Amino acid sequence: MLTPLSEGALMGELTQIIAKYGPHPELLLLIIFLFSLGKSVIVVSSVLPPASVTLLMGILAGKHALPAGHLWAAITLGAALGSLLSFHCGALLCRNKPMAWLPVRFHAPLRKAQLALQQKGMPLLFASRFLAVLRYTVPLVAGMLALPRKQVYLTTTLSAALWAVALLAVAHLLPSF
DSSP: OOOHHHHHHHHHHHHHHHHHHTTOHHHHHHHHHHHHHHTTSHHHHTTSOOHHHHHHHHHHHHTTTSOHHHHHHHHHHHHHHHHHHHHHHHHHHTSSSTTTTSOGGGHHHHHHHHHHHHHHHHHHHHHHTTSTTHHHHHHHHHHHTTOOHHHHHHHHHHHHHHHHHHHHHHHHHSOOO
16 A cells, blocks of 8 residues: 555656646547556556546546547446456466465355355446445455356446446536646
């Protein structure tokens, strides 16, 4: 986790990058995509500033230069790919012998979590997109528990698309800078 000082410095650096590339819509779109991707991957997300604030800054910087559909696509694709990357990382952790590498005391609780996620996992996976830490941990655990790939892909993509719509709606209400 970042300290407030380092997070503030990182946020200032990101603000400068957005301001620098704001006049170049294609680069700004790439930055938005990469940031959206990074905020959905377990290790990368820990070193980036808050997603909503930063993405809103990027959206506002490109609000008049980029079509809303392009912004939506960049955020949706980045967020969905990041979550799917976390899902597959979780699957790789448990590839050969699921849970064998964990201490025995965690096996029963993980089986219970697996059953709960298989029964109610897709709504949880969907909702996790909107909660910072869960955005990357729930897909990771879903991969570890081998939830059905097709359902995970669909749920992740739908939640990423709705998250992008929500961010664009908020940005529409805010003045450009």
